[in-house]
Amino acid sequence: MYQLPKLNYSFDALEPFIDAKTMEVHYSKHHQSYLDKTNAALAGTEWENKPIKEVLQNLDKLDESIKMAVKNNGGGHYHHTFFWEILKKDTLFSGEVASAIETEFKSFDEFKKQFSEAALTQFGSGWAWLVVTEDKKLEIIKTANQDSPITIGKEPILGIDVWEHAYYLKYHNKRAEYVENFFSVINWEQVNKNYLEAIK
């Protein structure tokens, strides 16, 4: 049985960029729902006590009867657990990940442009990601629904949820404004940790 991870900050901690009501609903309703459905799908199977990451890495080995439920909800659980940790106001773009981004994308501005483009062009629900590939290179990708970079062998170090539930209450249809403001709540300390772990 997986559990809802503790949120290490209050719902209003990311105001005004991400509003308290969105955080509350996103965490206590949406994440909870992914979690409950993941637990229900995996109950009684050999996978129920495995780390969710391992399950997503082995999605093709799951029984057909639960594969889709685990892809959608297990992905949702994993991604949201990840997402809460990479959000924080007032951290500095710094550390090894900053150097790596500047090397790979030439500049922070160019990285921001490409990442935003991925977030804006993900049609419908999904995510845009900064991942570390199997050969330890940085790459920007987007995925539909809760399809996980993990399943295709890529390690996410930063991600933006572009499902409408992540921004609609405050931003309505203006995804571009949400994406712009997301850059004010990236926890670069955590992204750097994720990067260092991914290139090990």
Ligand code: MN
């Ligand atoms: Mn979400």
